[in-house]
Amino acid sequence: xxxxxxxxxxxxxxxxxxxxxxxxxxxxxxxxxxxxxxxxxxxxxxxxxxxxxxxxxxxxxxxxxxxxxxxxxxxxxxxxxxxxxxxxxxxxxxxxxxxxxxxxxxxxxxxxxxxxxxxxxxxxxxxxxxxxxxxxxxxxxxxxxxxxxxxxxxxxxxxxxxxxxxxxxxxxxxxxxxxxxxxxxxxxxxxxxxxxxxxxxxxxxxxxxxxxxxxxxxxxxxxxxxxxxxxxxxxxxxxxxxxxxxxxxxxxxxxxxxxxxxxxxxxxxxxxxxxxxxxxxxxxxxxxxxxxxxxxxxxxxxxxxxxxxxxxxxxxxxxxxxxxxxxxxxxxxxxxxxxxxxxxxxxxxxxxxxxxxxxxxxxxxxxxxxxxxxxxxxxxxxxxxxxxxxxxxxxxxxxxxxxxxxxxxxxxxxxxxxxxxxxxxxxxxxxxxxxxxxxxxxxxxxxxxxxxxxxxxxxxxxxxxxxxxxxxxxxxxxxxxxxxxxxxxxxxxxxxxxxxxxxxxxxxxxxxxxxxxxxxxxxxxxxxxxxxxxxxxxxxxxxxxxxxxxxxxxxxxxxxxxxxxxxxxxxxxxxxxxxxxxxxxxxxxxxxxxxxxxxxxxxxxxxxxxxxxxxxxxxxxxxxxxxxxxxxxxxxxxxxxxxxxxxxxx
Amino acid sequence: xxxxxxxxxxxxxxxxxxxxxxxxxxxxxxxxxxxxxxxxxxxxxxxxxxxxxxxxxxxxxxxxxxxxxxxxxxxxxxxxxxxxxxxxxxxxxxxxxxxxxxxxxxxxxxxxxxxxxxxxxxxxxxxxxxxxxxxxxxxxxxxxxxxxxxxxxxxxxxxxxxxxxxxxxxxxxxxxxxxxxxxxxxxxxxxxxxxxxxxxxxxxxxxxxxxxxxxxxxxxx
Numbered sequence: 001x002x003x004x005x006x007x008x009x010x011x012x013x014x015x016x017x018x019x020x021x022x023x024x025x026x027x028x029x030x031x032x033x034x035x036x037x038x039x040x041x042x043x044x045x046x047x048x049x050x051x052x053x054x055x056x057x058x059x060x061x062x063x064x065x066x067x068x069x070x071x072x073x074x075x076x077x078x079x080x081x082x083x084x085x086x087x088x089x090x091x092x093x094x095x096x097x098x099x100x101x102x103x104x105x106x107x108x109x110x111x112x113x114x115x116x117x118x119x120x121x122x123x124x125x126x127x128x129x130x131x132x133x134x135x136x137x138x139x140x141x142x143x144x145x146x147x148x149x150x151x152x153x154x155x156x157x158x159x160x161x162x163x164x165x166x167x168x169x170x171x172x173x174x175x176x177x178x179x180x181x182x183x184x185x186x187x188x189x190x191x192x193x194x195x196x197x198x199x200x201x202x203x204x205x206x207x208x209x210x211x212x213x214x215x216x217x218x219x220x221x222x223x224x225x226x227x228x229x230x231x232x233x234x235x236x237x238x239x240x241x242x243x244x245x246x247x248x249x250x251x252x253x254x255x256x257x258x259x260x261x262x263x264x265x266x267x268x269x270x271x272x273x274x275x276x277x278x279x280x281x282x283x284x285x286x287x288x289x290x291x292x293x294x295x296x297x298x299x300x301x302x303x304x305x306x307x308x309x310x311x312x313x314x315x316x317x318x319x320x321x322x323x324x325x326x327x328x329x330x331x332x333x334x335x336x337x338x339x340x341x342x343x344x345x346x347x348x349x350x351x352x353x354x355x356x357x358x359x360x361x362x363x364x365x366x367x368x369x370x371x372x373x374x375x376x377x378x379x380x381x382x383x384x385x386x387x388x389x390x391x392x393x394x395x396x397x398x399x400x401x402x403x404x405x406x407x408x409x410x411x412x413x414x415x416x417x418x419x420x421x422x423x424x425x426x427x428x429x430x431x432x433x434x435x436x437x438x439x440x441x442x443x444x445x446x447x448x449x450x451x452x453x454x455x456x457x458x459x460x461x462x463x464x465x466x467x468x469x470x471x472x473x474x475x476x477x478x479x480x481x482x483x484x485x486x487x488x489x490x491x492x493x494x495x496x497x498x499x500x501x502x503x504x505x506x507x508x509x510x511x512x513x514x515x516x517x518x519x520x521x522x523x524x525x526x527x528x529x530x531x532x533x534x535x536x537x538x539x540x541x542x543x544x545x546x547x548x549x550x551x552x553x554x555x556x557x558x559x560x561x562x563x564x565x566x567x568x569x570x571x572x573x574x575x576x577x578x579x580x581x582x583x584x585x586x587x588x589x590x591x592x593x594x595x596x597x598x599x600x601x602x603x604x605x606x607x608x609x610x611x612x613x614x615x616x617x618x619x620x621x622x623x624x625x626x627x628x629x630x631x632x633x634x635x636x637x638x639x640x641x642x643x644x645x646x647x648x649x650x
Numbered sequence: 651x652x653x654x655x656x657x658x659x660x661x662x663x664x665x666x667x668x669x670x671x672x673x674x675x676x677x678x679x680x681x682x683x684x685x686x687x688x689x690x691x692x693x694x695x696x697x698x699x700x701x702x703x704x705x706x707x708x709x710x711x712x713x714x715x716x717x718x719x720x721x722x723x724x725x726x727x728x729x730x731x732x733x734x735x736x737x738x739x740x741x742x743x744x745x746x747x748x749x750x751x752x753x754x755x756x757x758x759x760x761x762x763x764x765x766x767x768x769x770x771x772x773x774x775x776x777x778x779x780x781x782x783x784x785x786x787x788x789x790x791x792x793x794x795x796x797x798x799x800x801x802x803x804x805x806x807x808x809x810x811x812x813x814x815x816x817x818x819x820x821x822x823x824x825x826x827x828x829x830x831x832x833x834x835x836x837x838x839x840x841x842x843x844x845x846x847x848x849x850x851x852x853x854x855x856x857x858x859x860x861x862x863x864x865x866x867x868x869x870x871x
Binding site: 006007008009010011012013014015017018019020021022023024025026027030032039479482483485486487489490492493494495496497499500503504507 | 706710711713714715717718732733736737739745748749766769770773774781782784785788789805806809810812813814815816817818819820821825829832833837850854858859860862863864866867869870871
């Protein structure tokens with residue numbers, strides 16, 4: 001329950017007055033405040049600075065240091081205050097948590113110091129309010145990464161148990177780990193550069209020889225260039241195979257971008273080797289040589305900036321898409337307009353709309369080659385509009401891309417996005433958990449605990465105080481009492497989801513085995529709450545024999561249902577007699593003890609379900625069960641006798 | 651160069667950023683003005699005369715009240731929010747609304763501390779008859795002195811709504827109606843379809859359960 005509204009619990013309990021006249025069963029007894037003490041001021045002395053607060057404020061969170069009895073260890077008898085030798089500045093946020101129910105993280109505070117304070121006072125950081133949670137998590141992550149960095153630097157020394165394969169992989173990924181790796185790194189870089197240069201120089205016309213006209217170097221020194229190419233491809237192939245061998249997950253490695261680039265870079269060479277000097281395919285062979293330029297992308301392993309650029313482009317996909325889309329739209333519009341404007345003029349270059357595309361693109365990007373110019377006046381007007389709008393259309397998305405790049409570049413480049421997504425998911429999960437109300441599950445939990453207590457009490461000793469010392473704070477017990485009253489008023493119970501699903505399933509099955517005759521006859525005098533309580537026993541697979549009120553021996557052959565009497569809570573004359581019955585039942589239960597283990601507890605420790613108003617005064621009536629239509633009906637009447645708890649197996 | 655006047659451009663930008671509510675015409679900023687209205691209760695002594703609480707109890711109550719409602723008055727939304735924190739599984743909005751109507755004795759749409767504490771005083775420190783009267787006032791939605799079946803149906807439905815979906819046994823739709831029927835059978839002596847205050851008090855006094863439940867409130871504070 002939110003501690004902030006703990007002060008309104010008396011109001012909520014008072015509001016229950018609306019349920020009383022409506023309820024057909026009496027309400028359960030309220031938990032009494034045995035430790036009735038007036039609210040007092042507590043002095044907390046934190047390193048000399050005195051904080052004061054009400055005792056009840058601290059009691060709101062009984063599982064923290066200040067809310068539990070742990071603070072007694074810090075009590076100073078002479079000064080009658082609690083002394084903590086901690087930082088008073090951090091203590092402010094801790095105390096505010098108790099007052100307002102929200103934990104805030106002050107920005108000026110060091111993250112590890114704050115964490116330590118929280119741990120000392122027994123507060124979990126997950127309950128930091130939304131306003132401060134992101135900041136807290138960010139700082140925490142930065143700190144963790146800083147520590148990780150330090151660790152990584154220390155980890156450069158070779159771990160003794162790494163296999164050869166793992167060493168190789170590490171050498172490939174972090175060239176700074178060993179000298180061999182560094183050498184390898186530089187050698188491959190050198191050869192990539194050589195390969196790219198070769199490709200470029202191949203096409204440069206070398207000087208003319210007397211015998212032939214000017215031809216590119218590649219055709220002049222074919223052998224030399226071929227040897228160079230072979231050498232580079234060999235190196236690349238070896239490198240690729242070594243990486244493939246060393247990769248921890250070969251499948252994943254083969255799918256990664258870098259390995260695809262590697263493959264594309266060396267494949268054309270092999271294809272060219274395989275293919276002979278066949279005229280038909282030599283054209284295709286020439287095309288393949290184009291792919292050799294992809295070798296330049298291998299440099300991205302060597303350059304961090306290149307990787308960031310690639311990553312930026314990927315992350316700005318939407319902006320780039322927008323740019324492309326708007327440009328396409330504008331191009332089509334203006335090309336159409338220019339075509340129709342220039343249609344009239346003779347010998348115009350604007351022969352079709354696709355032909356006008358070239359003009360539009362060149363104009364919008366302000367290139368203006370001048371190979372196509374409009375001649376008509378209309379054409380010129382529209383041409384100038386086109387060039388003006390081109391500037392705008394391109395200028396708008398570009399700053400977004402630029403700022404993206406800048407942001408990513410300045411961030412920590414270690415897959416931040418992936419981590420941020422994980423944090424976001426965890427936060428959403430956290431919020432969901434907090435919202436689904438721990439208090440109601442706490443209520444259900446305590447119902448089960450109470451019932452278990454009852455069972456234990458009856459089979460074991462008979463201490464009544466066991467329940468009270470279960471560690472539940474007074475506020476919680478009062479809240480549970482309130483929920484309990486609501487249950488009694490509406491004659492339904494709170495259950496959690498799984499139980500609800502189960503029951504729904506069973507009631508739909510059971511609806512075919514009609515027990516309605518017996519119920520409708522009972523409906524009138526007995527209130528709705530008791531028929532419902534009886535109905536609860538309907539989904540019994542093997543029904544009971546005629547169940548006399550529980551103190552009759554021998555008829556409790558029931559495997560699935562057990563009737564136990566609980567301790568009487570009503571201050572009536574029935575108490576004594578029911579205590580007698582209680583002892584009888586103890587004997588019964590002991591002999592049927594094995595059956596208890598099969599039971600699933602489904603009903604809270606409800607005191608009597610007597611529905612007649614006047615029944616409380618007289619002795620408990622031993623009403624004989626009416627002739628049942630089926631063997632299940634008696635369960636109603638045993639409820640009509642005194643306090644019974646039904647434990648039924650579902 | 652003709653510039654748009656300030657209001658025009660302001661309204662245009664307001665349309666874009668969503669702070670302008672087309673329906674009501676006021677912008678979101680206007681709402682902030684209302685919440686700064688502050689209300690101070692009358693003195694502690696006066697309240698002590700009007701209610702049956704001791705000074706210390708009033709102090710504790712006021713501190714809790716002021717904590718949740720720093721402005722000194724509770725409006726219906728806050729009221730519903732606070733009440734719903736106690737019933738996480740169900741929907742307590744309707745019942746909270748009826749409660750609000752019952753506490754807001756001067757019908758001005760907000761519950762001040764005086765209203766709050768006077769209501770609490772009747773429930774927690776009043777005689778059984780006072781409490782029954784207050785309950786009757788709660789049920790009588792239109793305050794005409796008698797409870798009709800429709801009013802009772804609304805109240806019953808709101809109570810059942812608080813249970814939520816996950817109940818055992820599964821909540822049937824006729825459950826509130828059946829409950830209303832049994833209530834009227836018990837309370838309506840002359841079978842005229844309404845329950846008047848006298849019938850109500852008389853029936854309640856005859857019912858042991860109700861009498862006993864009413865005594866629960868003696869120990870709440």
